[in-house]
Amino acid sequence: GQGMTPEEAVEKVGMVVEGFYTTKAVYEIAQEKIIDMPITNAIYQIITNQVEAKNASLDLMKREGKEEA
Structure with a gap:
């Protein structure tokens, strides 16, 4: 988040x-x-500045677990 493009x-x-x-x-x-x-x-x-890292990590942690194939 320094205001630059990737x-x-x-x-x-x-x-x-x-x-x-x-x-x-x-x-x-x-x-x-x-x-x-x-x-x-x-x-x-x-990396494409669509979401902040903090929010992305929180969203990942909120995901419901599922069985891997």
Whole structure:
């Protein structure tokens, strides 16, 4: 939350930001294939300034548990 776009933040850091581009790619594949990936969704929303990290983590904790396949 410094008021920068994700791209501006990456440029300002001036070095590799691990997972930034991978998160976007995985998010897009999950959306395309209709795969529920709540952690990836939360991270994507954080890095694209759609939600604050605090709220994203609270939303994840509120999710109802379910059995994994």
